Amino acid sequence: VRIDALDNRARILAAARSAFAADGSRASLNKIAQRAGVGPGTLYRHFPSLQALLVALVADNVTALCAEGQSLLTSGDPAGALREWLWSFARHATAMHGLVAAELAAASADSALADAHSAIRATAESLLTRAGHSDVDAGDLLTLVNAVAWACEQSADPGRLDQLLALATAFTSTSP
Amino acid sequence: VRIDALDNRARILAAARSAFAADGSRASLNKIAQRAGVGPGTLYRHFPSLQALLVALVADNVTALCAEGQSLLTSGDPAGALREWLWSFARHATAMHGLVAAELAAASADSALADAHSAIRATAESLLTRAGHSDVDAGDLLTLVNAVAWACEQSADPGRLDQLLALATAFTSTSP
Numbered sequence: 435v436r437i438d439a440l441d442n443r444a445r446i447l448a449a450a451r452s453a454f455a456a457d458g459s460r461a462s463l464n465k466i467a468q469r470a471g472v473g474p475g476t477l478y479r480h481f482p483s484l485q486a487l488l489v490a491l492v493a494d495n496v497t498a499l500c501a502e503g504q505s506l507l508t509s510g511d512p513a514g515a516l517r518e519w520l521w522s523f524a525r526h527a528t529a530m531h532g533l534v535a536a537e538l539a540a541a542s543a544d545s546a547l548a549d550a551h552s553a554i555r556a557t558a559e560s561l562l563t564r565a566g567h568s569d570v571d572a573g574d575l576l577t578l579v580n581a582v583a584w585a586c587e588q589s590a591d592p593g594r595l596d597q598l599l600a601l602a603t604a605f606t607s608t609s610p
Numbered sequence: 611v612r613i614d615a616l617d618n619r620a621r622i623l624a625a626a627r628s629a630f631a632a633d634g635s636r637a638s639l640n641k642i643a644q645r646a647g648v649g650p651g652t653l654y655r656h657f658p659s660l661q662a663l664l665v666a667l668v669a670d671n672v673t674a675l676c677a678e679g680q681s682l683l684t685s686g687d688p689a690g691a692l693r694e695w696l697w698s699f700a701r702h703a704t705a706m707h708g709l710v711a712a713e714l715a716a717a718s719a720d721s722a723l724a725d726a727h728s729a730i731r732a733t734a735e736s737l738l739t740r741a742g743h744s745d746v747d748a749g750d751l752l753t754l755v756n757a758v759a760w761a762c763e764q765s766a767d768p769g770r771l772d773q774l775l776a777l778a779t780a781f782t783s784t785s786p
Contacts, residue, residue: 581761604781
């Protein structure tokens with residue numbers, strides 16, 4: 435998809451995604467507007483604050499993660515499907531950097547976020563159940579994977595993510 | 611041990627331990643001196659900075675953790691011994707709060723800390739080997755447990771520590 439073929443809202447979201455990936459918490463609304471090729475007024479009309487933009491981004495990511503989870507539910511290797519999805523979730527957590535945690539904590543009353551949280555948890559529960567691990571609390575598992583993503587960001591060694599996730603999700607390779 | 615029966619250095623360390631547990635990063639050298647019943651000069655003579663005090667505290671904790679690990683090496687239940695020690699390590703990480711991470715990052719060149727780090731890693735390696743998990747990287751495991759401790763502090767729900775650690779260390783209950 436060419437970025438200039440998208441409508442303004444989608445262009446802003448795509449620009450924001452790149453800006454956060456490149457600049458983390460130093461990304462600014464002005465830079466994002468420039469990158470998207472829209473004026474500050476257009477950006478403001480769609481997203482009146484950095485927080486509103488983040489909420490929309492997270493909701494977008496969550497929709498993609500849930501769709502991926504849905505399609506993984508038909509996989510012939512349920513344990514592998516669970517792991518693959520947890521890896522995607524970890525990459526999502528990493529891509530959003532620490533910025534999201536701080537900004538989104540303030541937005542936690544936002545109903546779009548509450549819906550995203552429920553959807554991601556339900557997806558994790560379905561994958562856990564299909565892999566025979568319905569005894570594992572989905573909220574605990576997501577918190578654990580999130581903590582691993584955080585630890586890897588702190589250590590500034592992205593290569594560790596694989597090793598640490600493998601250790602944290604070792605239960606998935608035991609028979610239920 | 612009565613706190614007033616200890617020598618000044620030990621009294622300051624005991625007071626600092628309580629102060630950090632109670633106040634986290636808001637603990638101050640002045641408050642610690644008051645709590646230990648020593649003057650600021652005495653405290654300063656032993657520990658010229660908050661960082662020096664933290665390094666000494668961590669070194670003390672690490673000595674205790676390594677001694678505990680040593681005695682657990684003779685346990686009849688090596689997997690249980692490994693778990694028990696990882697729980698102790700997580701409590702150590704939690705007790706030090708986020709303060710330590712920030713302050714100690716600055717002190718990372720301190721040789722006492724480097725020694726502590728090596729000692730704790732060697733202890734973890736011995737327990738892993740005895741439990742039949744020498745394939746698990748001790749550094750990864752300690753980072754994982756540390757991340758879990760951090761996540762539990764963020765969630766302000768200390769009860770989660772048990773659940774999350776059980777999930778993170780599930781590999782210990784599989785036969786090697």
